[in-house]
Amino acid sequence: MPTRRPDPARCLPSAEAQASRFARQREADRAATAEDYVELIADLIREEKEARAVVIARRMGVSQATVTATVARLQRDGLVETQPYRGLFLTEAGQQMAAAARARHELLVRFLIALGLDAETAEQDAEGLEHHVSDKALAVFGKFLEGR
Known part of the structure; x- marks a missing residue:
């Protein structure tokens, strides 16, 4: 009887590799809020x-106090500008972040629909995926869509 090889998907990665993956996800979670705000x-x-x-x-779906605190962080990070008695404005960096987030979102929606998902679910799922998908995966998704 042949010896079965372990399934690589079930093997525990090295501590360094796993720590790196978790760190990437934590960073994506932090960036998600900024991206959502500048996109909106x-x-x-x-x-x-x-x-x-x-x-x-x-x-x-948050309080105004939450928005105020988040906008202060976005302002500190150079993404948003405020003016007394006026609305919020995006800096050049904020505009670039918003455009990149919008492009990722739209690509993911198109990809999910191409796989057979309905438009409403694709929009909803893309909202979470857009912050966590790698540039490498996005490039593959784009290639897939080009080949259709």
């Missing part, structure tokens, strides 16, 4: 000509 701010500016904290709070 860009969408609001495009559609409604302004982005206000009260609207962001309603659309994100």
